[in-house]
Amino acid sequence: MFGELLGPHYLKWLFDGFILTLTLSAVVCLVATGLGFLVCLARLGSSRLASWPARTYLALFRNTPLLVQLFFWYFGLSALLPEGLVSWLNTPHEVSVAGVEISWPSFEFIAGFWGLTLYTSAFIAEEFRAGVASVRPQQREAGVAMGFRPAQVWRYIVLPQALRTALGPLLGQYMNALKNSSLTMAIGLAELSYASRQVETETFKTFQAFGFATLLYIFSIALIEAAGQWIRQTKRYRQGAA
Amino acid sequence: MDFSVISDNLEYFLIGAYPDGPLGGAALTLVLSVLSGVSAAILGLVLGIALSSLKGWPRGILIAVLGFLRAIPVLMLIFWSYFLLPIIFHVDIPALFTVVCALSLIGGAYLAYSVHAGIQSLPDGQWAAARALGMRPVQVMRLIILPQALPIMLPSFLNQWISLIKDTSLAYVIGVGELSFVATQVSNRVMVHPTEIFLFVALVYFVFCSSLDLLANFTTRKQAVKHA
Amino acid sequence: MKKLTALTALTLAVLSGLAHADRLEDIKKSGVLRVASFDSNPPFGFIDAKSKQIEGLDVDYAKAIADKLGVKLQLQPTNPANRVPLLVANKVDLVLANFTITPERAEQVNFSIPYFSSGQQFIVKKGTLKSQDELNKWRVGVDKGTVNEGVLREKFPGAKVVAYDDTPFAFTALRNGNVQAITQDGPKLIGLLANVPDRDKYEVPPFTISNDLIGVGLPKGEKALTDVVNQTLVELESKGQAQKIYDTWFGPDTKTPLARLYKIGDKS
Numbered sequence: 173m174f175g176e177l178l179g180p181h182y183l184k185w186l187f188d189g190f191i192l193t194l195t196l197s198a199v200v201c202l203v204a205t206g207l208g209f210l211v212c213l214a215r216l217g218s219s220r221l222a223s224w225p226a227r228t229y230l231a232l233f234r235n236t237p238l239l240v241q242l243f244f245w246y247f248g249l250s251a252l253l254p255e256g257l258v259s260w261l262n263t264p265h266e267v268s269v270a271g272v273e274i275s276w277p278s279f280e281f282i283a284g285f286w287g288l289t290l291y292t293s294a295f296i297a298e299e300f301r302a303g304v305a306s307v308r309p310q311q312r313e314a315g316v317a318m319g320f321r322p323a324q325v326w327r328y329i330v331l332p333q334a335l336r337t338a339l340g341p342l343l344g345q346y347m348n349a350l351k352n353s354s355l356t357m358a359i360g361l362a363e364l365s366y367a368s369r370q371v372e373t374e375t376f377k378t379f380q381a382f383g384f385a386t387l388l389y390i391f392s393i394a395l396i397e398a399a400g401q402w403i404r405q406t407k408r409y410r411q412g413a414a
Numbered sequence: 415m416d417f418s419v420i421s422d423n424l425e426y427f428l429i430g431a432y433p434d435g436p437l438g439g440a441a442l443t444l445v446l447s448v449l450s451g452v453s454a455a456i457l458g459l460v461l462g463i464a465l466s467s468l469k470g471w472p473r474g475i476l477i478a479v480l481g482f483l484r485a486i487p488v489l490m491l492i493f494w495s496y497f498l499l500p501i502i503f504h505v506d507i508p509a510l511f512t513v514v515c516a517l518s519l520i521g522g523a524y525l526a527y528s529v530h531a532g533i534q535s536l537p538d539g540q541w542a543a544a545r546a547l548g549m550r551p552v553q554v555m556r557l558i559i560l561p562q563a564l565p566i567m568l569p570s571f572l573n574q575w576i577s578l579i580k581d582t583s584l585a586y587v588i589g590v591g592e593l594s595f596v597a598t599q600v601s602n603r604v605m606v607h608p609t610e611i612f613l614f615v616a617l618v619y620f621v622f623c624s625s626l627d628l629l630a631n632f633t634t635r636k637q638a639v640k641h642a
Numbered sequence: 643m644k645k646l647t648a649l650t651a652l653t654l655a656v657l658s659g660l661a662h663a664d665r666l667e668d669i670k671k672s673g674v675l676r677v678a679s680f681d682s683n684p685p686f687g688f689i690d691a692k693s694k695q696i697e698g699l700d701v702d703y704a705k706a707i708a709d710k711l712g713v714k715l716q717l718q719p720t721n722p723a724n725r726v727p728l729l730v731a732n733k734v735d736l737v738l739a740n741f742t743i744t745p746e747r748a749e750q751v752n753f754s755i756p757y758f759s760s761g762q763q764f765i766v767k768k769g770t771l772k773s774q775d776e777l778n779k780w781r782v783g784v785d786k787g788t789v790n791e792g793v794l795r796e797k798f799p800g801a802k803v804v805a806y807d808d809t810p811f812a813f814t815a816l817r818n819g820n821v822q823a824i825t826q827d828g829p830k831l832i833g834l835l836a837n838v839p840d841r842d843k844y845e846v847p848p849f850t851i852s853n854d855l856i857g858v859g860l861p862k863g864e865k866a867l868t869d870v871v872n873q874t875l876v877e878l879e880s881k882g883q884a885q886k887i888y889d890t891w892f893g894p895d896t897k898t899p900l901a902r903l904y905k906i907g908d909k910s
Contacts, residue, residue: 247811360806384485
């Protein structure tokens, strides 16, 4: 039972799933950070036109389970889309970018990416908001008193401090995105959790399949944690210490 | 979109097959959330105090365990503890208990750090003064530290509980009849209304979580006024 | 001396109690037979809208076995992927969920004699599949944890396989256009189409890519239980009950009429 290791054929499945998990998480974190930042700005903006839609967005995506959101995007929404669009999204296309062949990802990946990004960006927006809130208003007043324009106050005074405070929680959200990618197995994406179940179905080596997948998850989380520690000891970060 | 499928099956969504079967649906989601929430809170409190009080290698082990619980995806923990633990340890854990345990462990691990942060945020002078007055460590914790730290930690607890309500949806993977599971059963039977069903399910979770969210905002604002 | 004998006797008594108790005895003692059946696959196992209980062909067989043992039936809803884990982890005593008999599975679980046979087929949108070979370029939906996935990969290695938690999910993906075909046991597909309002848009091409025998899944090594189940199945056939159960779900008056080609006890 603790017994033999998995054959190379099955290790390859697990490894492919792991690469997919990493790719999905990386792309999600990248886009969600940008999107979350924009939503945060909208939320903090003084005009109601920007802040109320932002608040609705945040409430909607933070207070519903990710699983239900993924089901909605994959099964619910594609039922509403026109047939032509759906078949185009599902056909593999290949694009040559600078001599590198990039193939169009599967619809499962697209839906998983879309759902996970919207979900994660809502949480990232809140972390940014907390970061900005941690910068004392006196800092802003001092900036204005020194002649900075509002945009400059943001860029040189508020944002650097806000980002510094938000770094820890932001990395926490990246780790969450990595773990939440396991939910995409419900919509057919062959990431790591799916691969470990598949291996278990064929080989019945429950412990080995599970153990290997868990180790890979812990390894990736530890990697993000290590990245955080590395950033914290860089000169730029340490300069910001109050 | 035709929402009659929701009204036709409303009872099944809300309470499952009860009383002709076990409790299910939204009612079971609430039960799971409350049970896991309370256990996670207690566990988080105990582990957080331990994190603040232990030193040396026991603390190292605790940090390793907490790190493991925070690194593993919830879905995997639920699935594998239900199917793997019986094989390794020959213990049979009923599905409901597995879900509550998994969610409490993970929730407790996150809350431990919040409790720890809350305790650490109090000035050291409080400890010193209390000890100088002759109080024993347990009394210091109980009478001085915790009453001040807990209100600070309340928003974290509420946020964790909101996560918990959402994470109960993952119990579907081991066939627990909570809201997401019964919704997919109905969707699979009716076949042509996935959009309406998932929108309804999202709405129910939204109502549950937003209520807690509003409560969290209310308490933080009240605190801010108190401390201003 | 007397003390030693008493001690030995006590130890033996305790040890024999701890020794692996037969599952059949456990079931009879507890008075409950735990069976895993599908909850989303008419007419094998599905939730009846009015009674809110799981009903179907597999459930009828389960009821017959429980009656024979004189115990209560307790149903556990499952999808294809959880069948073997539920059995191996001792969460259920039997699996009656369109469970195909394969040599690989037989290493992990016991099987009863077959009680149903079917072939693996496909559902496609009407008029889209011109020849079998096209499947090699298509996206095909399957259920996780079924033999269908393996057979599909073997016979159509070029097909892009997407695995879902259960057949209705795969069918929704087909309807939405995310996959171009889904594959499952023929009778399951017929049962699926019969319950779908837009069934005229789909068809089941008349070829099968495998022939499967369906049996009851039992925990490995439980000979007594397996014997009782086999006995029950043979009796059901000889008394005509098996035919009645079949007619209830696949008979000429049902939504899914299908000729009965396999009787319990036939050689495949």
